[in-house]
Amino acid sequence: MHLLWQIKQVVTIDREQDIDQNNCFRGCGSTGIYISFDSLVMWIAKKVRMILDLWTYMDDSFRINDKGNLTWYDKYDREMPTNQVKLLMLWDELSIPHEPCKQLFGERLTITSIEVNANSLTLTLPRHSLDDLLDKLHKFMVWLKNKHGTSWMLHWWQKVVGWLNWSFNMFPHIWPALNTFTQRLLERTRL
Numbered sequence: 001m002h003l004l005w006q007i008k009q010v011v012t013i014d015r016e017q018d019i020d021q022n023n024c025f026r027g028c029g030s031t032g033i034y035i036s037f038d039s040l041v042m043w044i045a046k047k048v049r050m051i052l053d054l055w056t057y058m059d060d061s062f063r064i065n066d067k068g069n070l071t072w073y074d075k076y077d078r079e080m081p082t083n084q085v086k087l088l089m090l091w092d093e094l095s096i097p098h099e100p101c102k103q104l105f106g107e108r109l110t111i112t113s114i115e116v117n118a119n120s121l122t123l124t125l126p127r128h129s130l131d132d133l134l135d136k137l138h139k140f141m142v143w144l145k146n147k148h149g150t151s152w153m154l155h156w157w158q159k160v161v162g163w164l165n166w167s168f169n170m171f172p173h174i175w176p177a178l179n180t181f182t183q184r185l186l187e188r189t190r191l
């Protein structure tokens with residue numbers, strides 16, 4: 001990492017601090033660093049390579065493409081949407097690694113465990129994803145109930161709020177409940 005970014009990579013263990021010279025994911029600065037870099041790459045794709053209507057969600061880039069507008073991509077030895085090939089060629093030029101299994105296209109895709117239907121413009125939470133979310137919430141509530149006033153770890157709360165936040169992509173009308181949920185959990189930890 002550049003010297004100016006290394007200050008954001010301080011790791012503290014037993015009151016000793018070390019500076020990680022690499023971008024370790026899950027570190028407090030890694031998301032900001034990655035998004036800054038990816039934003040630059042997306043700017044190049046849009047403004048220099050003229051790949052219009054290109055969107056990004058964290059580390060996923062996507063766009064809607066006209067059906068049948070395909071171009072041969074030698075590296076994967078198959079036809080793919082033209083703008084996807086343009087983006088992959090930019091990544092090749094910039095030496096950004098990518099894998100064929102992550103290069104999806106079609107009328108229906110599963111993105112971050114959400115089924116996206118490009119024809120009906122709908123997002124659906126698949127049954128297995130909903131069951132998994134409910135199972136995690138149930139385990140959390142059982143765990144919380146059995147703690148009987150002892151302090152519980154912050155990472156459990158963060159995971160539950162993260163799972164709920166992810167599910168709100170599908171259930172946006174539940175968003176206001178997150179504040180109440182967060183408040184109640186914080187009150188519970190003070191008991």
